[in-house]
Amino acid sequence: MNKLSKSILALVIGVSTLSTKAQEKEFNVSSKRNEDKSITLTAEKTSPGTYTVVLNFRELDNTSLNGDPIYEVRHNNDNFLTLTPINKEQNIGYSFSYSYIRGKLNPKYSPLFLYALPYANGKKVRAVESSFLNATYFGSTTPEDWKAYRFYTENADTVTAIRKGTVVNVLDLYDEDTKDLKYTSKVNTVIIEHPDGTLATYKGFKKGIFVKEGQTVFPGNALGINNITNERYGISLIITYLKSAEIGAAKKNPKDSKSLYGFITPYFCTTDNANGILTNQKYYTSSITPELIQKEMTKKEIKNWGKK
Known part of the structure; x- marks a missing residue:
């Protein structure tokens, strides 16, 4: 496969973005x-x-x-x-x-909700805004609210949950060498549904993801190890919500249709800023405070967490 072919193995974002289970009808x-x-x-x-x-x-x-x-x-x-x-x-x-x-159609969510970075407390990462690959390679129009990040680490590192939620999808199939690939559609993925109905999609794990479908996770809980792509270790992250149920139109004309999902620009807690939007290409250090971990916990969960 030549370099051009490799680069066109892009992550296609459309109706099937958040439907990665393929082995049986879901x-x-x-x-x-x-x-x-x-x-x-x-x-x-x-x-x-x-x-x-x-x-x-x-x-x-x-x-x-x-x-x-x-x-x-x-x-x-x-x-x-x-x-x-x-x-x-x-x-x-x-x-x-x-x-x-x-997804839950038009969930009520706060655009100012505070998230943890997707790496353990004290980890230094580089945050890079990702382009809409459908626009880059397939001529689609970038959604007005598009926001996606790639979080890079110096070496392979553990990816952690940014918020409390339920693991609703795990794709843990690929064990290929992606070091020299610019992009690939064969990526191990975790999707987590948050209490307000929003969805966090993490892409780019090494095979051997730690969590299972149905599991509840909290900020800082380990999800898996990030993989290497284009000679850099990192994880892709998007936070979305379902804003349209015009599924039929999107399936008929996937290239021309508008995204059924809205994209959220998240606020993150870092050592630089306890509540802020990330700047592209800047380095940040993860700050996962007890308050952030307990933010959406039930009383029972807080009690059990205190025993650890």
């Missing part, structure tokens, strides 16, 4: 007709975390649907919709298709 909707002639729609999912599902009814008789056909699914085997017959003596006629995407 989401399925089934329907059941009940004895009272109602219809129950049930979501089955293999990954933890929140999904948004959009229904498209091609046929819908003897019932009514209130509001938009967009639903939030948080748990496996979630009965997220029940259709009741208008005429209780007759069955409901229906047929439907559906689309789904990871």
